Amino acid sequence: MSTLQSQKPKRTVTVIPGDGVGPECIRAAQRLVEAAGASVVWEECEAGAGVFRKGIASGVPQETIESIRRTRVVLKGPLETPVGYGEKSANVTLRKLFETYGNIRPVRELPGVTTPYSGRGIDLVVVRENVEDLYAGIEHMQTPGVAQCLKLISAKGCEKIVRLAFELARAEGRKRVHCATKSNIMKLTEGQLKRTFEQVSREYPDIEAQHIIIDNCAHQLVKRPEQFDVIVTTNMNGDIISDLTSALIGGLGFAPSANIGNEVAIFEAVHGSAPKYAGKNVINPTAVILSAVLMLRHLGEFEAAACIEHAILVTLEEGKVRTGDVVGYDRGATTTAYTEAVLANLGRKSERYRVRDYKPIRLPQVSTEPAVVRPHKRRVVGVDVFVEATLTPEALGRGLETLVSDLPVKLKMVSNRGTKVYPPTGAITDCVDHWRCRFVLRDEAGELGDALIFQLLQRIATQYRWMHIEKLQEFDDIRGFTMAQGED
Ligand code: NAP
Numbered sequence: 094m095s096t097l098q099s100q101k102p103k104r105t106v107t108v109i110p111g112d113g114v115g116p117e118c119i120r121a122a123q124r125l126v127e128a129a130g131a132s133v134v135w136e137e138c139e140a141g142a143g144v145f146r147k148g149i150a151s152g153v154p155q156e157t158i159e160s161i162r163r164t165r166v167v168l169k170g171p172l173e174t175p176v177g178y179g180e181k182s183a184n185v186t187l188r189k190l191f192e193t194y195g196n197i198r199p200v201r202e203l204p205g206v207t208t209p210y211s212g213r214g215i216d217l218v219v220v221r222e223n224v225e226d227l228y229a230g231i232e233h234m235q236t237p238g239v240a241q242c243l244k245l246i247s248a249k250g251c252e253k254i255v256r257l258a259f260e261l262a263r264a265e266g267r268k269r270v271h272c273a274t275k276s277n278i279m280k281l282t283e284g285q286l287k288r289t290f291e292q293v294s295r296e297y298p299d300i301e302a303q304h305i306i307i308d309n310c311a312h313q314l315v316k317r318p319e320q321f322d323v324i325v326t327t328n329m330n331g332d333i334i335s336d337l338t339s340a341l342i343g344g345l346g347f348a349p350s351a352n353i354g355n356e357v358a359i360f361e362a363v364h365g366s367a368p369k370y371a372g373k374n375v376i377n378p379t380a381v382i383l384s385a386v387l388m389l390r391h392l393g394e395f396e397a398a399a400c401i402e403h404a405i406l407v408t409l410e411e412g413k414v415r416t417g418d419v420v421g422y423d424r425g426a427t428t429t430a431y432t433e434a435v436l437a438n439l440g441r442k443s444e445r446y447r448v449r450d451y452k453p454i455r456l457p458q459v460s461t462e463p464a465v466v467r468p469h470k471r472r473v474v475g476v477d478v479f480v481e482a483t484l485t486p487e488a489l490g491r492g493l494e495t496l497v498s499d500l501p502v503k504l505k506m507v508s509n510r511g512t513k514v515y516p517p518t519g520a521i522t523d524c525v526d527h528w529r530c531r532f533v534l535r536d537e538a539g540e541l542g543d544a545l546i547f548q549l550l551q552r553i554a555t556q557y558r559w560m561h562i563e564k565l566q567e568f569d570d571i572r573g574f575t576m577a578q579g580e581d
Pocket residue numbers: 170171172173174184344345346347361362363364365366367368369376377378379380418
């Protein structure tokens with residue numbers, strides 16, 4: 094490689110070999126990074142199954158956390174959470190600890206990897222929000238038979254991920270960003286991403302911006318995937334569609350990813366530890382190698398990154414050495430033989446497959462203040478009290494009405510699993526023992542203070558078991574809560 098590169102100061106990267114097939118793939122990626130002349134030195138650290146077994150409940154030891162704090166760049170193998178150890182995944186812990194809010198998952202059609210989509214030129218990136226949404230993992234059993242998971246979506250989180258998607262599009266010379274949400278149903282949470290996208294997109298007039306409902310996005314991805322360039326979406330949607338997109342180009346063996354934060358970036362394959370292949374030297378290391386390519390671009394090592402990407406393209410194009418996931422495990426090359434072939438092709442360029450001209454991504458600078466949205470006025474207009482009961486809707490509704498008849502609040506409605514059941518609407522609802530009881534002020538212009546909420550709760554507690562409440566708030570006269578199905 095060029096003398097210029099070898100004279101560059103070395104950048105230290107924390108490397109976590111991980112579990113299962115992780116060490117085999119990571120070793121392959123390290124060999125290529127070194128051979129491509131990148132100015133990188135490794136600091137090897139532990140995380141995952143072995144760490145859980147040592148009794149460290151997070152799966153990530155303090156030395157690993159300190160190494161990442163120092164180096165700020167991680168190349169990581171997949172991590173397992175063994176059954177019976179720890180409650181939280183070590184992967185999620187790492188993403189959360191270092192606020193890597195953006196998960197970038199590129200896929201492109203590769204030569205010699207035949208799929209039903211071959212020849213259509215798939216080349217897209219899923220930009221998945223990585224820390225919020227249902228994956229915050231805030232769950233509570235509401236009654237013995239009803240579970241709840243909180244879906245938290247912040248304006249700040251949306252702004253960061255949307256800006257990252259547009260900046261990525263610019264850095265990679267891409268022309269279109271789709272925002273995929275379920276805002277037609279979840280108007281406040283998924284709707285927040287859609288609204289932010291519509292606002293932020295005005296600052297990127299050079300890039301076409303389009304909203305798409307996530308279920309249609311899944312449909313379109315299967316039908317006409319070549320129409321997509323960048324797709325930005327919430328955490329769970331992104332998790333699902335990015336597995337789908339990796340299948341479009343030949344499977345998890347070819348799907349890299351980057352977890353991007355403003356301070357730390359973690360690079361890893363989309364796939365897990367594939368335990369059945371662990372230690373057999375048969376796994377396809379391309380996804381991890383391409384993750385290292387993303388890492389090199391993050392470090393500004395564009396030349397080394399392009400060199401490795403070309404070597405992979407040439408190796409696949411020639412098709413002499415292919416792994417078992419492509420040609421069948423009875424005929425596939427070993428992981429080491431494939432890696433040797435890619436190493437031997439360093440310096441060669443694919444003639445048919447282009448490597449993009451990448452520029453550094455300008456990471457979004459969004460305020461670190463806790464509140465980025467400040468309304469001029471706000472008002473509490475009511476409260477939803479969630480109650481456990483095995484009564485009929487009528488018995489519960491009438492009972493609550495009687496109970497609060499002398500208070501300044503009245504029962505507006507009771508809903509069960511989101512559908513209004515009291516006052517009766519005629520809807521056929523299979524009720525469970527978890528009821529949302531909506532109370533509003535009798536004086537519609539008033540403000541519901543905490544003292545009255547406490548009085549209401551105390552009153553309800555005399556006859557019913559309640560498990561949580563939600564204040565019904567308006568911000569700048571805009572309703573900050575949704576109506577139940579059937580409520581008006
Ligand atoms: P997985 O490890 O991704 O493996 C599922 C299947 O995908 C494999 O059986 C294999 O398919 C294929 N595959 C995965 N990697 C491949 C590669 N490099 N080359 C070729 N084919 C590959 O998913 P899993 O079995 O659900 O999860 C195993 C463990 O990994 C779990 O403990 C899970 O929690 C963990 N995990 C970790 C991460 C992470 O660290 N980021 C991500 C996902 C899962 P065939 O069987 O068809 O050959």
